[in-house]
Amino acid sequence: MKALEDKIKAEGKVYPGKVLKVGRFLNHQIDVPFMAKLGEEFYNRYKDDNITKILTVEASGIGIACLTAQFFNVPVLFAKKSKSKNIGDDCFVVQVTSYTKGIVSDVMIEKELLGPEDRVLIIDDFLANGCALEGLLSLCKLAGATVAGAGIVIEKAFQDGGARIRAMGVRVESLCRVKGMSLDGGVEFYED
């Protein structure tokens, strides 16, 4: 998606360790009007798939998930990374490794909120090594829900997550696919 690639080139920053910082518009500050356009693009790609629920994981997936859900007129369910008093005891739980935080953590959803009647679109801001997406796929499997596919804002296509998950037969739609980046700020994309 050309508008997204331009936005990343204009406002993104490359940090050591192949970290692409897009906190000006995606995962710290959220450029809501721009994100709504990305949500509409996800809708265009999945509108014929009878989506009943959008699933994401806290925290940075929530904004784009909500702005996407409006087009589908369905609820968002966000998986939680820690147990709080606000979540019940009867949960599906899987373990996920965070690339940006370098830790393994539980990710959970309440059982009563996802089931075999659901057709799920998974939305997330990044796809890199694929651990978060695999965790969400596992939660859907535990719930018996059908996964229509995933919608990713930025895929770091030089890491293996996208290829591995597509090889599992999961449809993954990424709005841009990063081929490589350099510390002088250059970001290269695969052409669609």
Add this chain to the structure above:
Amino acid sequence: MKALEDKIKAEGKVYPGKVLKVGRFLNHQIDVPFMAKLGEEFYNRYKDDNITKILTVEASGIGIACLTAQFFNVPVLFAKKSKSKNIGDDCFVVQVTSYTKGIVSDVMIEKELLGPEDRVLIIDDFLANGCALEGLLSLCKLAGATVAGAGIVIEKAFQDGGARIRAMGVRVESLCRVKGMSLDGGVEFYED
């Protein structure tokens, strides 16, 4: 707001320790079309205040903040609770106690994303003891930003946060104010 009170009565659950669980529509699963109506209500209350930015804190404030921001056509900035590779080093940091998790944690925003030119509307899902809201007010003060007010979905008005923060001269608009609740599921509201 009557529609919200009805929703809480129909879908909320009361847990021991005066915990009101609204994970079916607010802070685990998000009823996006319904939340968008709440966002419009916040817009109606603050539309003449020249809001430039909506500030919230991860994770459960993000959804309602984004759905509100659409009406104002402004970005959302969400304060982060932990340091990740996606956030820069130059941050405003304050400490906040979480009522539902029972821990003290740092809450931070990057300095470059909030400044004296901003007129901020703070949005959050709950107001109880007021610690999260005070933390966000402190971040705005550190940034030199003007706070137009706060928009809260559910105020637990039997706790002292709302009264204390209004006494500081901060405008707080809560869409419903819980007077009390009982374990048999009853939730009572103050009339507006």
